[in-house]
Amino acid sequence: MNIIDELEWRGAINQQTDAEGIHKLVEEKSIYLYCGIDPTGDSMHIGHLLPFVMMKRFQMHGHHPVILIGGATGTIGDPSGRTTERQLQTLETVQHNVEKLTKQMNKIFNSDNAPNPLIFVNNYDWTHKINIIDFLRDYGKHFGVNSMLAKDVVASRLDKGISFTEFSYQILQSLDFHHLFKELDVQMQIGGSDQWGNITAGIDFIRKKEGPEAKAFGTTIPLLLKADGTKFGKTAGGAIWLDPEKTTPYEFFQFWLNTDDLDVIKFLKLFTFLSKEEIHDLEVKVRTEPHKRWAQKVLAFEVTKFVHGEDALDQALKISDALFNGDIKSLTADEIEIGFKNMPTFHASKESKNIVDWLVDIGLEPSKRQSREDVSNGAISINGDRVNDINADITMESSIGGRFIIVRKGKKNNNLVRLTD
Incomplete structure (x- = not known):
């Protein structure tokens, strides 16, 4: 099956600059294509994932994925999807984020069975060499202000205002596409639906510089909404990150x-x-x-x-x-910390103590009378084992790895108790 046919069946294509031309291109040869991400943070979240899954599919079909980390554009700020100006980051912060994102991308793409290794590029490498005069003469001259104003990403910001810095973002992204087209024979760019204006600007720029017959294409993915109409990836607890330190x-x-x-x-x-x-x-x-x-x-x-x-x-x-x-004791202390990360947490010393007093001391029971009643009725479990003896003691032997005790009160009320010296 042609990769484009597969993507259409999966519902992964929103817009194509030339559907027939793209279909023919990927049939004829193995192509280089790219997708970019700006290092505005030190991790991607699942809202970023779909275009890179799409790139992985191209890789599995024998094509060559190029991931562009925006070391230059990340210092500027993409106005797409925003109503206000971005907070500018220091070069040191941007570089830190570049390193973290590169590590994430390597893990996803460069598996042992990957047919074509991932190519990483950083647009800072070629952009920082351009001085302001060259930028205005060699690049800015090819972009009409009227055309730039008509792009959705800019038009949506005109009422509240947009700085020249963010206004010029589409020139920088076009410069990237042209550079990759010339240096690596990259013929296609993939991006989110909000990148359509930037992608088409890049294709126009390539044709102005290389001639109208230059074969450059663009594809966007759809805005992903859940069945209830809410945006995919948004949860009450915040973003779901790809960094295991942020989201286990x-x-x-x-x-x-x-x-x-x-x-x-x-x-x-x-x-x-x-x-x-x-x-x-x-x-x-x-x-x-x-x-x-x-x-x-x-x-x-x-x-x-x-x-x-x-x-x-x-x-x-x-x-x-x-x-x-309920097999809590099969877990290590590290696994307990991961699994119970967001559950109610109490603290207790490592000293041995009667269970009735201990439950009151940590704050799980409001009184000794209630504590005795819950223990006697079998409503308390320690590390998955029900305890109904009011004379039982909580000791270090009751802990997991000397660090945690899991107390369940009732059928579903699990609580993490951290032990301290």
Whole structure:
């Protein structure tokens, strides 16, 4: 199947500058294509993921992905999707973010079985050499102000105002496309739907510099909305990051596992590399056995493995299984810290103490009377084991790794107790 046909079936294409030309281009040869990301932060989140999944699909079809990290454009700020000016970052911060994003991209793309290694470029490398006179003469002269004002990304900002700095962003991105076209034979750019104006500006610039027959193309992905109309990737708890230090693989896995039935097939098409037949089978299961949530389990499994790798996936599965089955003692202290990261947390000393007094001291029970009643009735579990003896003691032997004790009160009220000296 032609890669473009596959992308259309998956719902991953929004706009194409020349649908027929792109389809023919990828049939005729293995192409170089690029997608850029500005280092405005030190990690991508899942809202950034789709264009790079798309790039991975091209890589698997034998094409050559080029990832551009915007060491120069990141210091300027893309006005796309914003109503106000960005806070400018220092060069040191930008460089730190470049290094972190490069590491993330390497993990996703340069797997052992990747047919074509990922090429990394940083637009600071060629942009910082251009002085202001050359910029205005060699580049600015090719961009009409009227045309730039007509781009949606600029037009949407005119009422509230836009600085020359952000106004010039599309020139810099066009410069990037032209540079990659000349130096690496990059013929296509992929971006989010908000990048359409920047992409078409780049193609126009290439044709002005290289002639009207220059073959350069652009494709955008759709704005991804959930079935309830909200933007994908936005949660009550904040962004779901690709950096495991910001969002643990367990939390990442749980996010995908909680996908709504109305969204899960769409997400399987967009974010996994499963075949048509495999996704069709899962679609049938969503209709016939929705309570088993087979599709959500496969989605969480596949995307977590893609982003974080096999080892992190295994850990996420282990934590999920232990929490679901109540087998808390099978987890290490580090896994407890990950799995219970966002649960209610209490603190206790490492000294031995009667369970009734201990529950009151840490603040989980309001009084000794209530504490005795809950213990006697079997409402208290320590590390998954029910305790109903009011004379039992909590000791260091009760802890996991000498650091944590998990107390469940009732059927679902899990609490993390951190032990301190």
